Amino acid sequence: MDTRRTPETILDDIASIRTLERGRLCDMRTAAGRVYHNLQFWSDGRNRSEYVKGSELETVREAVANWCRFRELTDEYASALEQRTRKARKVVPEDHQKGGSVSRRRRPPAQR
DSSP states (O other): OOOOOOHHHHHHHHHTOOOOOOSEEEEEEOTTOOEEEEEEEEETTEEEEEEEOGGGHHHHHHHHHHHHHHHHHHHHHHHHHHHHHHHHHHOOOGGGOOOOOOOOOOOOOOOO
């Protein structure tokens, strides 16, 4: 039994993602040992960092996890679609199937 998912079911999973935040959530510490959080991400060719309020921490953490899930799903989608394409390409009508290469004999040169 084939347990691979279809591209359509993967797209449904992608569409169900409601929040998304690119980047990485980092724990930072002050000299006094207090912990705060930064969201680090690339924007306009530069590495950026934004402070994340404690009240927003869980929302941002979920959005960053959704970004990771999104990337996994798009890779899975590409693989599933690629497999479908390869499978369709290999299905050739019987009258068009190749029977292998045919070696052709060389004729001896014509004698004069």
